[in-house]
Amino acid sequence: MNSPRIELSAPDITEKEIQAVTEVLRSGKLSLGPRLAEFEEAVKSLTGAKYAVAVNSGTSGLFLCLKAMGIAPGDEVITTPFTFIASVNVILQVGAKPVFVDIHPDYLNMNPDLIEEQITSNTKAIEAVHAFGNPWGIDEVQRIARSRDLLLIEDSCEAIGTVYKNIPAGMFGDAGFFAFYPNKQITTGEGGIIITNNELLADICRSLRNQGRSPNAGWLSHERVGYNFRLSDINCALGTAQLSRFEEIKQKRAQAAGKYIEKLNSDKRLIMPELPEDCNFSWFVFVVRLTEDYSLKQRNELLDMLRSEGVCASNYFPPVHLQPFIKAPLGIKEGCFPVTESVSSRTVALPFYSSLRDEQIDFVCEKLSLCLDRLYL
Ligand SMILES: Cc1ncc(COP(=O)(O)O)c(C=O)c1O
CATH class of the missing domain: 3.40.640.10 (Type I PLP-dependent aspartate aminotransferase-like (Major domain))
Incomplete structure (x- = not known):
């Protein structure tokens, strides 16, 4: 199977x-x-x-x-x-x-x-x-x-x-x-x-x-x-x-996000998404961050491990200013935008869509925890 x-x-x-x-x-x-x-x-x-x-x-x-x-x-x-x-x-x-x-280190804008x-x-x-x-x-x-x-x-x-x-x-x-x-x-x-x-x-x-x-x-x-x-x-x-069907879709996505937060909130290795006050939020993706104890290399290893366990995960977003065709002509050096570079190196976008079932979220969280256990510190 x-x-x-x-x-x-x-x-x-x-x-x-x-x-x-x-x-x-x-x-x-x-x-x-x-x-x-x-x-x-x-x-x-x-x-x-x-x-x-x-x-x-x-x-x-x-x-x-x-x-x-x-x-x-x-x-x-x-x-x-x-x-x-x-x-x-x-x-x-x-x-x-x-x-x-x-960017701001918590809100990422x-x-x-x-x-x-x-x-x-x-x-x-x-x-x-x-x-x-x-x-x-x-x-x-x-x-x-x-x-x-x-x-x-x-x-x-x-x-x-x-x-x-x-x-x-x-x-x-x-x-x-x-x-x-x-x-x-x-x-x-x-x-x-x-x-x-x-x-x-x-x-x-x-x-x-x-x-x-x-x-x-x-x-x-x-x-x-x-x-x-x-x-x-x-x-x-x-x-x-x-x-x-927008309200139905928005609600289902909010439920999926709520379930992720409930399951992952207590894991000290992770930083949950931060929402501002006075915001009725329409969830697009569910992106957690590793704490500053982790390196870019470790985050990338984690993504590979997750994928090999059947969990599609991604590195939203690599810093735009470090893309070679932007960096060179604008004379940008690595380290110019330290918050962006630090945040970018530790993001993990998890599977997220409106029809994601509770047991699939359980599966993702279980694999995430397992893969984090396997990452050396
Ligand atoms: C922030 C942002 N800007 C622009 C775009 C471009 O949209 P499209 O892929 O429809 O051209 C996207 C698409 O993902 C996006 O996330």
């Missing part, structure tokens, strides 16, 4: 989603049809945003925000080195310079106390990322952006459905965006969406995603250099079906 293997993530797909997608296929209207507007409306009602522009990935969402804001060569964008690579790649793709700010010293006459925007969906610090970042007349872009790819201090994640900035890869809280297969209260920004993003077309002119009338970043009606129908 094969030993069980527990995946790192899994989408939550029911007959409802299958039916919604099948209906689109039968309708013959596969793109720019009624499902696109329906999906955008559903995201607007979840977040309270005035405008939503669906695109084919979270990365495309960020790219269009930066383009629509006019961020270009010569501009600097302040961001975190503790994120998924796309957050920073896109700054480089528009020709701007990423300027990193180290940019430390707002360190932002002001990085602002120069070239700074155009702050791109805040909610690492693992945690919005901690965004209110303070918003205050800094406003007081220094900087644009604020919220990379909320991992935070859909989180409400912090009564404001939905994605709504603190001039624009926010979500991602819908199948490891996210909800999926469209691939996809993303921009949210904003700025009508002009939304109009530009809508034009940019559709080959630079103007909304009221013909198919072959283009008013700017554009892209094909459209999200098909097939993806949108899947997204709307997922959103109709």
